Amino acid sequence: MTDLRRVRAVLLAGGEGRRMGPLGTGRLKPLVPFGGTCRLIDFSLANARASGLPEVLLLSQYEERLLMDDLHRTWNAEPGFRVHFGPYDAAYAGRELPAELPRRTWPLERGTADALIRKADHVFTEGTEDVLVLHADHVYRYDYRPLVEAHRASGAALTVAYQRIDMRWVHLFGMVRFDGGGRLTEFTEKPGNPTSDLVFAAFCVFDAGVLRRYLTELDGSGWQHDISRDVIPAMLAAGEHIRGHEVHGHWEDIGTVERYHRAHLALAAGPRAPLPLERMPRTVRPETGRSWVADAPGVRTSVIPSDLVNAGLVEDSVLFPGVRVGAGARVRRSVVLPGAVIAPDADIDGAVVLEDGRVQHVTEGVSA
Numbered sequence: 001m002t003d004l005r006r007v008r009a010v011l012l013a014g015g016e017g018r019r020m021g022p023l024g025t026g027r028l029k030p031l032v033p034f035g036g037t038c039r040l041i042d043f044s045l046a047n048a049r050a051s052g053l054p055e056v057l058l059l060s061q062y063e064e065r066l067l068m069d070d071l072h073r074t075w076n077a078e079p080g081f082r083v084h085f086g087p088y089d090a091a092y093a094g095r096e097l098p099a100e101l102p103r104r105t106w107p108l109e110r111g112t113a114d115a116l117i118r119k120a121d122h123v124f125t126e127g128t129e130d131v132l133v134l135h136a137d138h139v140y141r142y143d144y145r146p147l148v149e150a151h152r153a154s155g156a157a158l159t160v161a162y163q164r165i166d167m168r169w170v171h172l173f174g175m176v177r178f179d180g181g182g183r184l185t186e187f188t189e190k191p192g193n194p195t196s197d198l199v200f201a202a203f204c205v206f207d208a209g210v211l212r213r214y215l216t217e218l219d220g221s222g223w224q225h226d227i228s229r230d231v232i233p234a235m236l237a238a239g240e241h242i243r244g245h246e247v248h249g250h251w252e253d254i255g256t257v258e259r260y261h262r263a264h265l266a267l268a269a270g271p272r273a274p275l276p277l278e279r280m281p282r283t284v285r286p287e288t289g290r291s292w293v294a295d296a297p298g299v300r301t302s303v304i305p306s307d308l309v310n311a312g313l314v315e316d317s318v319l320f321p322g323v324r325v326g327a328g329a330r331v332r333r334s335v336v337l338p339g340a341v342i343a344p345d346a347d348i349d350g351a352v353v354l355e356d357g358r359v360q361h362v363t364e365g366v367s368a
Contacts, residue, residue: 002052002145006129008208009053009144011044011083012112013136014061020257022360023352028067030060030136032260033337035267035280036290036303036318040254041071041136042281044203048134049081051144056134057084057122059115061108064088069097074283086122111225117215124212131206133227138202139263140251141279147245148205157210157240158232160184161201163247167194173253174200174228176244184242189228200228201247210240250274261352261362264318264335268302270294277303284338288321298325312342 017024017032024032030041038046048056060067068085072092076082085091087106091098109115116123116131123131130151132144151159162176170191177186177196187200214231223230235242252274254260267273270292277292289306293299298310305321312329319336326344336342336353343357352360 002149004051004053004145004148006127007053007132007148007205008123008125008128008130009048009056009132009134010059010116010123011041011048011056011134011136012059012115013041013067014059014109014112014115015137016062019255020260022354022358023257023260028063030067031070032137032254033284033320034139034254034260035264035275035277036284036305036320037277038281038283040139042074042283043139043141044134044136045071045075045083046281047140047142047144050141053132053144054080055082055084057086057119059086059109059119061115065101068092072097084122086119089122109225111229112227113215113218113223113231114225116211116227117219120212120215124208128208131208131211133204133206135202137254138251139254139275140201140247140249141275142203142247142249142251144203147203150245151205151243154243155241156243157207158184158204158235158242159245160187160204160232160242161247162198162244163201163251164197165199167197170194170197170199172255174202174232176200178244182243184236184244187228187232187236198244201251202253210235257352257360257362261335261350265316265333267318268292268316268333270301285321290321311344312346 013030015029017027017029031039034040045056068088071083088101091101106118109118147161171194175188175191175194175196176198179185214234218230252263277290292303294301298313300315302314303318305319307321308319309324311327312325315332317331317334320338322339323336325331325342328345329342330347331342332349334348334351334353337355339355340353341357348359350362
């Protein structure tokens, strides 16, 4: 079994969700509800716990107190796994939420790499040999142990997870290419003219010493403070040993409300869904049952909660717990967030219904 005690897992969760319109307004992007069962950030945390990692370091910035309070209640209640809050962690030592937090004494981070160097004392702890970098807005279930094992066996400075996708979507991601021996030869963030159908899956394992050296060298230069735009290209240009590790199975970056909506339509497909309902984390009202229903009175091909009150018709949709659908209402191809009430005779199609009942219509497009 792979020994993960010398792996420091860090979770980058600084997003504001501005590209998601009303869905992200006033809400932390990592806490956007997903799939009728959880929030976006819960996938990486569930993966880490299932992989046997005892702890994940949270690297956050926007509305830190709100995010840390939520994660402390959700993930730190049971022994064996916890979220570490870096310079704020001592304040969360007990079960109760702290009355106040220490004053921030470091500058605001300007990118993913900046987040690592500003909290270097918490990232590069004593005995850390490898740094596993995760993100808070990706939907996938994955065991990180084979990735770490392959990284160590190869002696690489960095091992990047990658996946093969439809060429028309490559321009939205970091495009990668490898030679016949599996070494990285090209890394282009959001290429204008993609030449490969392989993309960086946005999680990777660095040799801790190498990562710290590059962060130190780049800090203070004219860099963009970003792992994908600065650190990985600098390592590649210097000839560092960088390898790829292919990710099989479902992996999705939820960057816009269009991708969010499209991902839910896929979940509503039931047996054909790319990620089965039973593999979803359960963090939103976990005591409430969920099921996919093919055909029943008032429901067709939808994911619904056991507490649904439905006097209308729900089709090809994903509903969270606490939802009420009024008499004669019709909900099609939509996502309905926790506790939302659909008015009688409403006709909702291709939308996200927010908790307060507001309807955000979604326009699908290739640029999504």
